[in-house]
Amino acid sequence: MKIKNSSVLIAIVLVVALPATTSVIAYLITKNPVFRPLARTLNDEAIYNGTAISNEIIAIIHWSTGREKNFTKRDLSNLIRQAFGVHGVVVRVIFKDVATNDAVTITYQVGRNTLGPTRVSRAADSINGAIAVYRMYQMAAKPRR
Numbered sequence: 001m002k003i004k005n006s007s008v009l010i011a012i013v014l015v016v017a018l019p020a021t022t023s024v025i026a027y028l029i030t031k032n033p034v035f036r037p038l039a040r041t042l043n044d045e046a047i048y049n050g051t052a053i054s055n056e057i058i059a060i061i062h063w064s065t066g067r068e069k070n071f072t073k074r075d076l077s078n079l080i081r082q083a084f085g086v087h088g089v090v091v092r093v094i095f096k097d098v099a100t101n102d103a104v105t106i107t108y109q110v111g112r113n114t115l116g117p118t119r120v121s122r123a124a125d126s127i128n129g130a131i132a133v134y135r136m137y138q139m140a141a142k143p144r145r
Contacts, residue, residue: 057084057091057134058109062117066101076120080106083124087131110134 027035059080063073077093084091106123107116108130115126115133 056110057089057130059091059093060107060109061093061095062098062102062105062107063095064100064102064104065097066099067103069104076104080123083127084131087127089131089134111137 023035026032061073061076061080073095077095080093081091104120105117106120106126107114107118108126109115110130110133113133115129118126
């Protein structure tokens with residue numbers, strides 16, 4: 001009797017889990033948002049197809065590996081997130097290691113717009129510009145009545 005109940009239980013689990021698992025595997029292979037289960041947004045497909053642009057703010061930090069610094073990647077990432085958080089905006093921070101002795105620079109990307117590169121000591125000067133561009137993208141995305 002235990003074997004029969006176990007096989008029924010296994011069959012139920014497979015019937016419930018198989019579609020979602022297959023969908024996740026298809027998404028991981030193709031990166032097509034159509035296959036991503038339960039996490040789709042309205043413009044994922046348009047961004048994937050190239051007909052729309054992602055309007056998030058991305059801070060790309062060119063981290064010079066040959067230069068002595070008095071701050072860490074984590075410190076800089078937290079400061080940038082806090083600076084944008086004051087304005088109620090979320091920023092994605094990406095570090096790119098660069099094998100130079102140049103100063104650490106930051107480039108802000110919003111949609112097709114690029115602001116920078118700016119030295120870390122002057123990074124706050126570009127934050128208001130990045131937020132202004134971000135707000136314009138948001139206003140353009142709102143449906144008109």
